[in-house]
Amino acid sequence: MQSGNPEAYSRFTDFDIYLFRAGKHQRLYEKFGSHVVEHNGVVGTYFSVWAPSARYVSVIGNFNGWNKGSHPLAVRWDSSGIWEVFIPNTGRGETYKYFIVNENGRELEKGDPYAHLWEVPPHTASVVWDTYYEWNDQEWMTTRKEKNALNAPISVYEVHLSSWRRDPSDPDRELSYGEIADALVPYVQEMGFTHVEFMPIMQYPYAPSWGYQITGYYAPSSRFGTPQDFMALVEKLHQAGIGVLLDWVPSHFPGDAHGLYEFDGSHLYEHPDPRKGYHPDWKSYIFNYSRPEVRSFLLSNALFWLDRCHADGLRVDAVASMLYLDYSRNAGEWEPNMFGGRENLEVISLLKEINEAVYSEFPDVQTIAEESTAFPGVSRPVFTGGLGFGMKWMMGWMNDTLRYFERDPAFRKFHQDNLTFSTVYAFTENFMLPLSHDEVVYGKQSLVGKMPGDEWQRFANLRLLFSYMFTHSGSKLLFMGGEFGQTSEWKFDTSLDWHLLEFAPHKGIAACVKALNQLYKNEPAMYERSYTADGFEWIDTSDRENSIITYARKGDRPEETLLIVLNMTPVPRADYRIGVPSAGSYQEIFNSDAKEFYGSGIGNQEPLASEESAWHGRPQSIRLNVPPLGAIVLKISAES
Template identity: 85%
Template structure:
């Protein structure tokens, strides 16, 4: 099969070219007005139709137009630069190649009032550092990085670097089959990770691993643990490490902390070759006010909304995109497409959707303005999200978009044609909050709060939910997952194994933040490695073995995933035994013989010869037990098949007796 390319090689050739742009003198005392396209011979990558789409908010591939592109023009190799700065009266490119001279390489503004400035500079190419020097029409001067740059200097330096996204992809087999791997009736178990702190150089804990080194360690680890997908917390260029990547300045560039764009692509490629999907955390909700970033880009409120009631985020002290401005919509639409197109991402987890949807999010009375209908919904955001999801799924029907949305906004993961927002899935924040609150309780009091677990299925099928135990739950004094659990050491680990067992056997896709899979005891720290040395100790080794077994069960038992998002895939058997805090339910596949029976004991008291009603006469084999000795359990298992008898129980004509382990989960299947 032919190798797929994401763009042409380093020097691109346009079919139609024009004479090179005239250049300003090498030095100037004050910026003069730049030439316009009314001057003859301005080189451009923009057609009139491109400009029309950009100004209409409909352009989906601006990364092919804006930014820096190494091209061959009139037999000379050089770099074409294009930037949007409608409020500027002068724009130039400054960099090492011209001694950062503000007057030596000016751009010309298009004649069509689009605010697009362009220039072709011969004899510079890949690897050149640069910024745009911009003079606002009111006289204000700023120096900005390129919003469309594919690579940046290593922080704290802030210049953009001329680069490309050329890569000879070797993941054709994955791309041809990922429709089945990403489908809603496929097993989806996501490992969420922060690239900087997942693992560091053992010899130098301050050194972050490169993309290649991460691939060397991550690919075999995920294969061994059995996760189907990995979700990277934001990898887009971000200057401030404590933001965890959520304050982005380079929306079209993988972080230079870990290597080049091509090395990032190779990381994704190696994951694909191992059969592992890649989801990227995407942040269209806000951006920082760094001097070199998007904020007041051309001296005006260009990307952010000019009204602070809509343009400033009080929680994150950052700025909110002007979602009603067509050119900004084109920027965001093209950015989502970029990561799916050029980097072969298999999906986008969209951050902080609730903060985008509501005009009054984190605002008091008088701090927000209702929409034209008097409501609190941001109508510009709603229309943008719908348009974005429709465009993405049309172009890439085999990916998933996943919303982090914490409210009851209707139809988040329903198609646009049905009145929904068009996401593929939505994080089930209610399940996460209720479940953690329940498991943090002393087991002696859980019998009074059993509804916190069973309530989730009341609304579990109103959306396509993903169950998240994410990074947000293990920071800021919330403790690690195992640290939240009550009891002595054995009970804490048993509780966490029980929690994971409940999570994996509950309807919906799964997401687990790094470290949870082996019982990381300390809170997550963005600037420090996970405590991998803990795996030498039995409780942590057992926890990892348990999660690995759950992932295996999840992938090999169709009842665990075939009907993950429909009510006919789940049935409560018994939820009224509050005194013993034992709950039973069924997960159903497309064939009755694939159904699984799940028994959860929420107390540290083992229940021997515990009788439960079963739906079908037959023999039941234990296929998973969270209390197994290899998981650091106490070994209360059911080693032999259990035959049902005709003793009616819990409204069923057939029942079985089994051993239910302390703080344990048992999964049974008919044989």
């Protein structure tokens, strides 16, 4: 109910207001924003906005000639700071903003924080729209629990929509959601990835931010089409059996004049203390996590993408920057918490609440934290004291692995601990192994560009890196372009270099990644126990001179055990002996040096019978050929 107009239309109940002000509302997108409704027999649009420091709010748009005085909102009587109005004969497609005059007389024009569609940048108005869509992905939605489970293979292809592929006839033109769907879905199917992760697709005004500076948290980017166009993309991926993860950014937002910053002339969404409210790295603003209404905004937003857009999970960006009050700050630039520590207690409680709500409402999805520190229990349940995420990016593995592979093979024997150290902590969290966009920008070179040696060695090293990644415990994430050996650094405004697939080395990388995805999905030992120590066993890490390491991956059944041998030098090793878990005949089922991968073809065509010759602390052993800069995977044959 609005003051001065007791018959006015409102979508808010007293319980909604209570939940909003308690920081517990999970469906604010059903209340705030613009909604086409019928009221007293008239079709129009209901607008509502939170602006507690405003003394005047109106809706301006094309429908009223951007007249600041013609369509004022009324503030609710309940001191919630919510303003509302029903405007007859307006509807879907109307562009609008809120004109706000704050208590000091400052005038602002703001987009709608809950809008589902915005104008295409550089235009900044919101658009009256809805999220109605007749979904046809029921088969996926009813079975995705098995596809997203921690004992299922999860191989993620990370995609930046603007630069994955562009119009070949006009390289400056970004593809639409529909055009992306037509090309992306069959490609991901062919390559064998189980999931796609989209870098932020929420409305963002500044393309060089890659989507990480968001102004429209409840709207898919209008650069590529409407919300329904985006939903159709998700639906097509689901119909192809591919899961969809979304990059979500609750850590900061930009200071654009039409966005959340100083929304009603006060520090409404951002923390008023710059020690907590300003991010020095990204020159952006940090949400006020202690304010209940802001907590409701973020909680509702996380659920919105799972509810209305059928996302299968959220990868939460920059969690470490949220958790620590001193993140990227010098002494004196931050204030300890009430206990004298550096942890942001409001963030910790909020992340727990969001994860609890997500898994309560959508138990068949995953939340994944990009968290780079040793903060304990990130991917452990809230009831055990954890933050409640389903998975956590394994940043230590990524850094150690890339540092190792960048070394000349002649010196790798001195740094073998870089590879073996990961298993010291690998099972303290549910880890995802990321080779993400962050590793191929800002002078870091492409993945294949990081590899040492001549052309053949660089591509062999990359195949070896991918083989190590896919056979290591944990789920996988690979940024677009890496799967075919993109040679240049990633550029946000340029298509990937798809023409490289005309050349044998790049074809070989793509074929190798495709084979690794199939191996990963077909062999239970690769995924059934990815997050427990009993799914991984070192066979030997002592052969530093030859830079060869061997290990086993284990599933629920002993006969599924796989042996992995990695040769980190360009020297092939013939008649190389390794200890094996049990007597039998071992068959090579993958070789990164295969000729179809642009390798030299050194391997083991025939089954390898074990011998009663003790080796590596085991009574049985086999002798095999180990290819140069190569990885082989062996499996005991069914006849053994």
